[in-house]
Amino acid sequence: MEMQGLSSIPDVSDADVALLVAALADTGRRVQRVELSRRTVWIKRYGTEGANLWQKLYAPLARFLPVAFRLAPRRSPADMIRQEESRIMCFAGKGFRVPQVLFRSGSALVLSDTSPSVENRLRALKDERPREHEDLLVSCAATLGRLHGAGLCHGRPHPRDMTIVDGEIGFIDFEEQPEAVMPLAVAQARDLWVLFFQLSTRAGEGERTLRRAYAAWSEAAPAAAGSELRALIGSAARFLPLARLIGRVRMGSDLRRFIVATGYLEKAVGLRSEPVGKAGKND
Numbered sequence: 001m002e003m004q005g006l007s008s009i010p011d012v013s014d015a016d017v018a019l020l021v022a023a024l025a026d027t028g029r030r031v032q033r034v035e036l037s038r039r040t041v042w043i044k045r046y047g048t049e050g051a052n053l054w055q056k057l058y059a060p061l062a063r064f065l066p067v068a069f070r071l072a073p074r075r076s077p078a079d080m081i082r083q084e085e086s087r088i089m090c091f092a093g094k095g096f097r098v099p100q101v102l103f104r105s106g107s108a109l110v111l112s113d114t115s116p117s118v119e120n121r122l123r124a125l126k127d128e129r130p131r132e133h134e135d136l137l138v139s140c141a142a143t144l145g146r147l148h149g150a151g152l153c154h155g156r157p158h159p160r161d162m163t164i165v166d167g168e169i170g171f172i173d174f175e176e177q178p179e180a181v182m183p184l185a186v187a188q189a190r191d192l193w194v195l196f197f198q199l200s201t202r203a204g205e206g207e208r209t210l211r212r213a214y215a216a217w218s219e220a221a222p223a224a225a226g227s228e229l230r231a232l233i234g235s236a237a238r239f240l241p242l243a244r245l246i247g248r249v250r251m252g253s254d255l256r257r258f259i260v261a262t263g264y265l266e267k268a269v270g271l272r273s274e275p276v277g278k279a280g281k282n283d
Contacts (some may be wrong), residue, residue, distance in 0.1 A: 006064055009102045009110070011038040024108060033113075040113040042099070046085075047077030047107055068190045068232045070181045077107045080175060084109060087174035094150040097163065097170025114170055119160040122202065134209045136164070137199050141213035143169040144195055145220035153187040157195045159202075185224035189232045192217055192225070193265065199262040201253075207264065214268045230269040237266045 006017045016036040023034050023043055032043040040259050075083070078109035081104060091098045120138060125133040144157050154161070155176025163170045178187035195212070203209035218226060236258075266272045 005103055006110075009041075011036075013037050020110065022242065024105060024110075027107075040115070041102060042111045042113060043108055044111060045108045046084075063234040064165075067182045067226075068186050068235070070178075081107075081109060083177055084174045087177070088124065091152060091171060091174070094122050094147075094151075094152060095113035096147065096150075097165060097168055099172055108187075111172075114163040114172060116164060117160050117172075118164050118169060119158075122159055122242060123165050126204070130204050134203065134205050134212075137203055137209055138212045138216050139169055141192075141195060141199065142216035142220065143216035144191060147171075148188040148191065148217075148222060148225050151184070151218040153184060153191050155187070155191070159198055183228075185222065185228045186232070188225035190219070192229055193236070195197040196261040196265055197257040200264055201248060201257050208218060210264050210268075214265075226269075230266070230271065233265045233269050234271055236262045237271060240266070 006012065006020050009020075012020070013036075014040075019036065020034060020041070020043075023032060026032075027045060028057060030042075030045050032045075035045060036039050040179070043126055053059075085101055085104070086097045088101060097114065099111035099114050102112055119137065122133060125136065140159065140162060143162075144154070147154065154171055154174070155178045156173065157171075161171065161173040163172060178190060182190075196213075199213050200210060203213075240259065240262060243255055247255055247259060264273075
């Protein structure tokens, strides 16, 4: 049955099917790129990672934290596959670029290739074409705003989970579903905060790029998401003094992202008027 299902994938030969069967049988890698004779596909496996120590410790505490900090409950591989397929179809139905599901097994999906990732494109542009690098950061925020305006959220809008084809940004990896544990507007606000963790420390032009990115998101995002963003940043900003104090001793990359992103957004949403510091300008 598996051979028959794989043979129905467009542009695959008998040799390709044999290669895919062997690849699916090798469960050593969670995500695997497979080069076939006439196309590239990706195998994504589910249920290969158990809850880490942080997740186990965090889960009992989540009920005491603001709703935006909640984690979705762990699911079975079958449920994760159904969710990913459902969200891919939903995003595609709203006109966003997403991978095509080519084959489904009990623990894996075979997906079409949507390379390159925004992460890789940013890396290529950073030194040679800095203006395009900054414009791409702004485009990430603009696309996220359009996504929110369409009534969707991603959950983990990191540049490595975005793709760019023919100048159009798309999305991959739909394992997060924050709207299952919080209101959609809160999930959308968290999306923007998560994205700014990346933008704030990658922007070569610093606050100028961040202003452009925030304006691009705001232009398309729902007003409710903007209101929830203000509440979210208000809660998160309470930890900024402690974070900056810790940063004087040891400024790790995650701490730097939190400080710069939250500090800028605190100003952008009108909670603070003085200039944002430059700690950790570049990643």
